[in-house]
Amino acid sequence: MNPSIYKFALVAAMAALALNASADQGKGGMSDMGGMKMDNMGSQNAKPVAKSFGENEAEVKAVDKAKKSITLNHGPIKSKTVEMPPMTMAFSVENASLLSNVKAGDKVKFIIENVDNAPTVTSLTVQK
Numbered sequence: 001m002n003p004s005i006y007k008f009a010l011v012a013a014m015a016a017l018a019l020n021a022s023a024d025q026g027k028g029g030m031s032d033m034g035g036m037k038m039d040n041m042g043s044q045n046a047k048p049v050a051k052s053f054g055e056n057e058a059e060v061k062a063v064d065k066a067k068k069s070i071t072l073n074h075g076p077i078k079s080k081t082v083e084m085p086p087m088t089m090a091f092s093v094e095n096a097s098l099l100s101n102v103k104a105g106d107k108v109k110f111i112i113e114n115v116d117n118a119p120t121v122t123s124l125t126v127q128k
């Protein structure tokens, strides 16, 4: 793409975002632009979410401590960095100790975050 056209498009996009931000919030205006993330799909302004981020529920299907992997039949996932519909799939876990207390059949609450471009369990709690 022609660099000057690209630059114009970027400026136009940022201007549109600025207009949006002040219209939505009616307070912050330009002062909020510093924290803007261009690729933030889960923008708090665009999509208010009642439920707190990151708390998701699942049933454990399999645990593989050697591979630091857990297979979960999970409900809808929404964290700061990962979103997916319900499904059964294997996840890596950030730390093998997360698996020390969990077995197939357990109900768990967990947090998934994008770690090195892989959806990864960063927190896991067995529901009694």
Ligand SMILES: [Cu+2]
Residues within 6 Å of the ligand: 074, 084, 085, 086, 087, 088, 089
């Ligand atoms: Cu999934």
